[in-house]
Structures are given as C-alpha cells and as structure tokens.
Amino acid sequence: MIPSYLVTGGAGFVGSRLVGALLARGDRVLVVDDASGPTARTETPGPAHPRLTWFRRQVEEAPLTSLMEECQAVVHLAAVVGMRRTMEQPRRTYARNVRASWAVLAAAERCRTPLLLVSSSEVYGRRPPVPVPESAPLVSSTWSEARWAYAASKVRMEEAGERLQRRRGVPVWRTRLFNTVGPGQSGRHGMVLPRMVEQALTNQPITIFGDGDQTRCLVHVDDVVDGLLRILDCVEEPGEVLNLGSSEETTVAALARLVQRCASSSSPLLHLNSERVYGADYQEVRRRVPELDRAQRRLGWTARRSLREVVEDTVTTCREQLPRLRTAAL
Ligand SMILES: NC(=O)c1ccc[n+]([C@@H]2O[C@H](COP(=O)([O-])OP(=O)(O)OC[C@H]3O[C@@H](n4cnc5c(N)ncnc54)[C@H](O)[C@@H]3O)[C@@H](O)[C@H]2O)c1
Known part of the structure; x- marks a missing residue:
C-alpha cells in the first residue's frame, strides 16, 4: 500500500x-x-x-x-x-x-x-x-x-x-x-529575506528594521x-x-549587504524604526540561535546549505519570477 x-x-x-x-x-x-x-x-x-x-x-x-x-x-x-x-x-x-x-x-x-x-x-x-x-x-x-x-x-x-x-x-x-526561507516565499507579511531580495532586484532601498544588529539564523x-x-x-x-534551524548566525544588517552583493544591486540600505513599521507595542528579539543537538541525535539531521547558498538560491528564483511579481503589483 x-x-x-x-x-x-x-x-x-x-x-x-x-x-x-x-x-x-x-x-x-x-x-x-x-x-x-x-x-x-x-x-x-x-x-x-x-x-x-x-x-x-x-x-x-x-x-x-x-x-x-x-x-x-x-x-x-x-x-x-x-x-x-x-x-x-x-x-x-x-x-x-x-x-x-x-x-x-x-x-x-x-x-x-x-x-x-x-x-x-x-x-x-x-x-x-x-x-x-x-x-x-x-x-x-x-x-x-x-x-x-x-x-x-x-x-x-x-x-x-x-x-x-x-x-x-x-x-x-x-x-x-x-x-x-528560500524560493517561493512571499515578503508580503514581514518575512525578512524575500522582502530584501525583491527590493534589491527592483532597485528599491533595502529596508532594515531597527539598528540591524539583531541576529537571525536562516535555514x-x-x-x-x-x-x-x-x-x-x-x-x-x-x-x-x-x-x-541553522546555526549560522547573521546580523540583519549583514544579511542586507549579502543580498545586495548576491543580487549585484545598487539599491541603498535604509534603516526604518521597527515601531513605525509594526506599531508601538513591537518588541524585538535581539538574538535567536537554535541549539540543534537533539535533532542531530534523534534524526541525524543538520542544515546542509550555507547562508550564502540560501540567499543565492532565493535571488535566482526571485529574478526568474520578477515579471510575474511586477504584473501582480499592477
Ligand atoms: N516560514 C518560517 O520561517 C516559519 C518559521 C516558524 C514556523 N513556521 C510554521 O510553519 C508553518 C508553515 O509556514 P509557511 O511559512 O509555509 O506559511 P504560509 O502562510 O506560506 O503557509 C501556511 C498555509 O496555511 C494555510 N492556512 C492558514 N490557516 C488555515 C486554516 N485555518 N485552514 C486551512 N488552511 C489554512 C494558508 O493558506 C497557507 O497556505 C506554519 O505553521 C508556521 O507557523 C514557519
């Protein structure tokens, strides 16, 4: 069966x-x-x-x-x-x-x-x-x-x-x-990587919420x-x-620069106040890094792709989909 x-x-x-x-x-x-x-x-x-x-x-x-x-x-x-x-x-x-x-x-x-x-x-x-x-x-x-x-x-x-x-x-x-993150994700509801990639490929400022020193691990x-x-x-x-998750930690500002490089973009980086984006009640998580020993032990699992590969893959797919994204925005 x-x-x-x-x-x-x-x-x-x-x-x-x-x-x-x-x-x-x-x-x-x-x-x-x-x-x-x-x-x-x-x-x-x-x-x-x-x-x-x-x-x-x-x-x-x-x-x-x-x-x-x-x-x-x-x-x-x-x-x-x-x-x-x-x-x-x-x-x-x-x-x-x-x-x-x-x-x-x-x-x-x-x-x-x-x-x-x-x-x-x-x-x-x-x-x-x-x-x-x-x-x-x-x-x-x-x-x-x-x-x-x-x-x-x-x-x-x-x-x-x-x-x-x-x-x-x-x-x-x-x-x-x-x-x-990865190909096919939408940036519409605040997801960081697809938003930055779309901005980089359409020559809009790449927006960084807050000071950009907060860290994330993108898998x-x-x-x-x-x-x-x-x-x-x-x-x-x-x-x-x-x-x-991934154990490769990056600041959001460094992620924006990596997106800029991978997309060969001339978009400037633009810091926005998180509270103005999400409202006064927003609270930032400064560092978010997973401990992954349990998944490794129980499943033999670790993330295989580096941050750079993740960003490059997302840029490549988003570039292919740009005409469709532009049409959807009209
Ligand atoms: N993407 C991430 O970074 C991330 C991180 C942590 C957890 N998750 C979890 O992973 C899951 C998938 O996330 P995603 O990024 O693919 O989001 P997504 O919005 O792309 O997928 C969620 C899907 O659920 C459907 N849906 C929502 N409520 C529904 C309902 N009541 N009945 C039927 N369909 C419903 C939506 O139409 C959508 O297709 C979610 O549970 C999310 O909380 C995602």
Missing part, C-alpha cells in the same frame, strides 16, 4: 515544498488548505497529480476524521503567519490558529493518527538563551500582548499535543522552525523539509520537541 499523509497548509511556502518531496518519493498526499496564505502556490503540484488531493477549505471545516483514517500521519502546518498580520490582527491570528489546531488534535485523537505539529522559534519569547535548547521557558499560552499572539497560539497547540501523547498514547511530534526550506521527512520516517515512535 502507498503511504499516505495529510498535510494541512500544504499549499503554503513550507507545505508546498513538503508536498512536492512526498510526491517525489512516491507517497500519496491529501492537502487541506484554504489558500488564505501569502505565498504564490506555483511550487504545489497541481490538483491533477494522480497521488495528490487538495481540499481547498479551512481545516476546521474539512472532513478530518475520514481523511485521517486513510493516512499514516498528519503534518499540521496550517497557520496564520507573519509579524505584520500578528501585529495588525492579534486576536484573529490567535483564534484562527488555535481553532485549526484543536480540530486537528481532536480528529487525531479519534483516529489515533500520529501527528507532526509545526511550531515556531517565536515560542521562546523575547530574550531566549543563546543558543536556545528545547527545554528553555516558553511564552504563556494565554497571551496578553499583541506581539506574542502568534507565539501563544503555537504554545497552546504544543501543550495540547503533549497532553494527547501523554494521556492517550497517540504519537505527537512538535518541531520549532527557526527563520525558514533553507529544503533542509527543513528534509528534517520533516526524517520525522515522518519515525513518526510512530513516541514524539518529542525538536528545534529545526
């Missing part, structure tokens, strides 16, 4: 690459995605693929139980993402994410289907230790500040997943992705997909929490 997987959010940036990888290795994939996300879905194999079925609807309204009965495991990626959307609509971000996770967890409990819940490094809050291990304290799942609404929705999902595994014995894996989406596939290969074992 062909292995089958349910992927929520499978039409999004990470999801479409994961779906492509599952189909490429011969698996069957059921996607539930309401196409509300910002990412162009050109990477998703079309609904005509014989082993892909796409249910274009909200997770909460999909027939999850009957879909899960056909599947080996579920990868839950569907979520409202992006700092801009979180800051503009914190209540909606939190409510939508929690509702979708609840629906997935309830169906997995009924069907006893193993789950891979995709969470975020945002759960570590404003001042994570460097590097941050999975055991570090998390933000509260009952949020009070707009800035942390998205993170809180992920913590709530993780807590419920952990309970499901402990009380009901359903395997639940939780993975916290650190800044995941290529295909490295993350490799990590997710490795989890799926052992998904029936008791799950744990795993950071997935």
